[in-house]
Amino acid sequence: MFYNGYVALVGKPNAGKSSLVNAIIGEKVAIISRKPQTTRDNILGIYNRDDCQIIFVDTPGVHHSKNNLDKSMMKNVRSAIAGVDLVVYLIDGTTILEEEEKSYIEHIACDKLVVRTKIDLKNQKPFDSDIEISAKSGENLDKLIDKIKGYLSVHEKPFYIYPPDYYTDKSVKFIIAEEIRENALNNLEREIPHGVAVEIIRFDERDDIVYIDADIVCEQESHKGIIIGKGGSLIKKIGMNVRAFAEQLLDKKVMIKLFVKVEKDWRNKPQKIKNLGY
Secondary structure: OEEEEEEEEEEOOOOOHHHHHHHHHOOOOOOOOOOOOOOOOOEEEEEEEOOEEEEEEEOOOOOOOOOHHHHHHHHHHHHHHHOOOEEEEEEEOOOOOOHHHHHHHHOOOOOEEEEEEOOOOOOOOOOOOOEEOOOOOOOOHHHHHHHHHOOOEEEOOOOOOOOOOOOEOOOHHHHHHHHHHHHHHOOOOOOOHHHOEEEEEEEEEOOOEEEEEEEEEEOOHHHHHHHHOHHHHHHHHHHHHHHHHHHHHHOOEEEEEEEEEEOOOHHHOHHHHHHOOO
8 A cells, every 4th residue: 555645844943843754754844943934934844765755844832923034934834733644743842832823723623643852852741642752762753653644645656746855845045045054043142033034046056066145135234244154264163054954955066155134024025936936
């Protein structure tokens, strides 16, 4: 038998959605940061095996909307839930489950599994779940896949929705833009990351080399110098890290130039949000 279908990974910020999809797929599909609301768009991670193709939809963290970017992110969550065979709701095992979140889970009007994550960490908090997992150690990931198969379509022969060599629906440009943002998130102060986006200005792929120019967009002039760093140290560090990632991804030499651009209040500009792919 062959199983296929769509599974939405839903939960609060930092519940471990992106870590889980990366661990299951075995490739870096989604960026990871301890900063909340790292994921802004629905990203597909495609799990391919001889007996199944499971399309995981990594969604932004469930949260209250404060601006147009937040509203766009929550719209992505709602659309993901509406079009899947199963919702896998992730709860950080080290946090206390609040009544508001319990109510949200209860009102998900489709098939769902409640999954406790991060069970490799100490200070676990008690709550009922269908399965406990660790994306870091891989504990119970196979069991989770087996549970998910029970909710999917069954076919007598292999039926792949996407070509079996695909592991995501996102373009290389999107993946590299997100890698730049991840490096910025993990090297910036707490108040800056939410106001940072990345826009690829040039992506020129040739036989033996790829030229990439990208803008790191921030909201305040005072943030620009912080992102650049003393003597350009931070933006140079980001560029070096991303170049190494891109060269491994593309198997080519990469020349990357990063610039910092200030665009005040871009998170409340719908057209800018759309242009950035969120």
